[in-house]
Amino acid sequence: MKIDEIRTIVQLMSKHELTEFKIEAEEMRLCIKRAGNGVAAAPVGQMMAQPMAAPVSQAAPQVADAPADEPTSAVDRITIDSPIVGTFYAAPSPEAESLVKIGTQVSPDTVVCIIEAMKVMNEIKAEKSGVIKEFLIDNAQPVEFGQPLFVIE
């Protein structure tokens, strides 16, 4: 799929206020999620939602575009995903060590990162068990609701 086609889909999603779009074909799968009206949907019990840093007129989409038969694609791997929209911090302070590293064994109650949303700090728990295999985001970067943060195994 060409980038212009993805861009057109994003524009149509924005125009019609759609928050999620999925398509599957022989050679590809595509999933796009965006914040509705600049504010992402949050699961029940999560009372905060916040758009990521972006030009005011844009709701930046999250795009995963990979062949369906590739085992390492975003669709197949096990990830820890962001439960809220905000800013990702790997450590409690800029000088501190990351809460988890590659190879860290996590359990559902392990705090894996901090996400600042609506000026409030949220300790994010793994909610899964496994070993951290990959960081999918850099420190102090914006995250969307549902965006994969870590790959675990």
Place this chain on the structure above:
Amino acid sequence: MIEHIDIIDSTNALALRRFAEFADGTLLTADAQTAGIGRRGRSWLSPRGVNLYATYILKRPAFPVGDAMLIGGLAALDVLRQFAPDMELWLKWPNDICRGPVPGKEGTGHRNEVVARGDEQSGGAAPEIVRDFHGRIRELRGFRKIAGLLAQTHSGEASNAIDGVAVGIGVNLNMTSGQLAEIGRPAASVFSETGRKVEPAEFAEFLLERLSYHRKTAESDSDAIFAAWVAENALIGTTVEVVSENGESVAGKVAGLRRDGALILKKPDGSERAIIAGDIAPAS
């Protein structure tokens, strides 16, 4: 209700550790903190019996969690004004209360402008950003911080479902100029600015009353609490620089604050950008 303890690592940490034990609406206070923290883990100097160190506990609030910061900021501002009516005080996005003339706004008729101008600590202090070798802000000159807030959510075991929030509120009440110098950033206290001592326990009583008041407002009209908070953010309309933790810097005029807490910057090329996290400084 106020629950007071003698000494603790941090009132926020205690509130989050023993969240289930505290009633909704409790204001937890301490004489001293051994590991007081501010935003992004910055230390909060907490000498015994000198200042207010408190955490307001909100359970399953009937408003967006982000409003907890608005409630805390407005309540602390109210009580500071009660104890120091001559002091010019204003909110600084995202979580500070500052004293002194607003950079770039002198002469705009803000509260007690003449008194503030006559103070050598703030008069003529040129806005300036001091950075470390990573490009991160170490010091913001040009105004003085007198209080700070740190809101942290609480969630259930092995779950990210939020069930409440702890709003940490630190107010410099009786620190001397020597103690303030130890902070390493421009800071003020009620005592350093007015010469008057404030009993932390008395401040806490008034604070709880104002917290409850603003909470009721948020519960009945979330937009009203936001509007009140925006009205106190004095840097709106001024030119600032916002620096993120990784050193990225954006300069522009503060066009406003968005309902989700983002700062809207109008850049020199006319485009707007929403900033959701960072340190703000007056542009030099």
